[in-house]
Amino acid sequence: MTYSPETLALRWGxxxxxxxxxxxxxxxQHFRLGKLYRITEKTVEDIECQTSLSADCEAASASSGATAESDTVISLRHAPERKQRRKG
Structure with a gap:
């Protein structure tokens, strides 16, 4: 399974x-299909496990043999909403 920026944005708020x-x-980490960004499920899981405080997440990663590729923590925040311009 892969995520688009739109579906991943909904998941991460x-x-x-x-x-x-x-x-x-x-x-x-991503790959491109033409101009489209795609993020793999493994990448999403790795990022969520890095930012999660849950022991369940660490246990799941350890049992599956998955390892984090870096110690970087990604902090996501909402982008400010833009005011729509009136045409006229």
């Missing part, structure tokens, strides 16, 4: 632009 910016900055 941030904007799709934040996800795309983090991908472009190299903070989120």
């Amino acid at each position: 941030c904007s799709p632009a934040t996800i795309r910016n983090r991908c472009a900055a190299g903070d989120i």
Whole structure:
């Protein structure tokens, strides 16, 4: 399974632009299909386990043999909403 910036933004409670910016900055491992960003389920799980305080997450990663690729913690926040301009 892969995530688009839009579906991952809904899951993490941030904007799709934040996800795309983090991908472009190299903070989120991704691949491209033309102009589209795609993030693998393993990458999402690794990031969530890095930012989670849950022992269950660590146990699941240890049992599956998954390892974190870096010690970087990604902090996501909501992007400010833009006011729509009136045309006229």
